[in-house]
């Protein structure tokens with residue numbers, strides 16, 4: 001199992017959207033990427049997944065760069081996009097099946113696996129419906145089915161529960177956990193403290209900078225201590241900026257958070 005590493009990453013479009021990002025996103029774990037709207041979460045996921053070339057620095061996985069020069073992600077990567085990225089005139093099943101066919105799965109098998117993926121998110125009954133007829137929350141679950149059905153080694157989900165009620169959010173967290181448990185790097189950008197709580201690691205952004213990096217999970221005492229020590233020496237455990245609302249993201253059992 002390999003980690004996805006960002007080293008010295010910045011992204012400048014007129015002004016810096018990301019600056020000084022050194023980060024290890026570990027396999028087999030769920031990492032929450034939190035931060036206010038506009039703090040750079042989508043930009044960071046885009047660089048991490050190879051959609052976007054960083055202005056400086058590198059994103060690497062399994063010894064190779066994520067950026068391939070075209071904006072196409074490596075085959076190991078799957079996204080659940082914030083804007084879903086679904087084809088409106090295709091059915092829910094077709095939208096999922098297309099992702100499998102694009103990876104060489106034969107059409108009949110792709111349709112069957114798409115059906116099963118929709119069932120993981122309790123929307124098997126919507127398979128024949130055109131996506132443009134679906135609600136936001138239903139579309140979000142189709143996008144999740146599509147992202148999770150391919151068994152990617154790196155799964156990057158951008159606010160995947162923003163349109164969901166508590167029950168469906170719980171379902172999504174179970175499915176993301178399943179992906180981490182089979183060894184994937186799972187990164188979830190989120191505003192939701194309950195999603196942060198369900199993750200193992202927590203990275204917070206503020207105005208394009210790392211405001212917090214919490215690696216290691218106090219709820220998993222069997223995790224070896226050196227995993228925490230594996231982060232780059234220059235990466236501070238303490239926040240760099242003073243004005244982040246840490247209480248919003250603090251786990252109740254987190255001794256580093258404010259009282």
Ligand SMILES: Nc1ncnc2c1ncn2[C@@H]1O[C@H](COP(=O)(O)OP(=O)(O)O)[C@@H](O)[C@H]1O
Nearest residue numbers: 013014017035036037038039040041042043044
């Ligand atoms: N291509 C771009 N050109 C200029 N500004 C951009 C571009 N993409 C994103 N931004 C800006 O960068 C900041 C971070 O955006 P984003 O990564 O989408 O944040 P988040 O996902 O945390 O809401 C925002 O202020 C956004 O308006």
Ligand SMILES: [Mg+2]
Nearest residue numbers: 041042082158
């Ligand atoms: Mg975003």
